[in-house]
Amino acid sequence: xxxxxxxxxxTAAMKAREILRRHGIATRMTKTPGRFRRGxxxxxLRVKPDTERAIEILxxxxxxxxxxxxxxx
Numbered sequence: 001x002x003x004x005x006x007x008x009x010x011t012a013a014m015k016a017r018e019i020l021r022r023h024g025i026a027t028r029m030t031k032t033p034g035r036f037r038r039g040x041x042x043x044x045l046r047v048k049p050d051t052e053r054a055i056e057i058l059x060x061x062x063x064x065x066x067x068x069x070x071x072x073x
Contacts (some may be wrong), residue, residue: 003051005058006032006045006066013043016063023057025050036069046071 007013010029017027025047032042045053051068058065 002046002048003026003031004032004036004039004069004071005047005051005054006036006042006044006069008066010043011040012063012065016058016065017045019061019063020045020054020057020067021037023053025054025057027054033071036067036071044069 005016007016017029020027027045027047030044030046030050031046036042036044045054055065055068
């Protein structure tokens with residue numbers, strides 16, 4: 001099981017991926033699955049297992065995200 005951190009744009013997801021990479025958290029960027037999508041342009045970072053830490057880092061850096069969800073890989 002992987003967790004998704006959902007963003008409203010590809011640009012926001014790319015910025016978040018870079019910030020998390022600098023903090024040693026590996027992610028994979030993906031188009032948000034339809035069942036979690038809240039708009040037409042939605043991308044997510046798949047994070048495993050450091051989701052809580054990743055969220056804390058993003059909040060510390062003031063990078064907004066649309067939400068989180070659990071998803072099978």
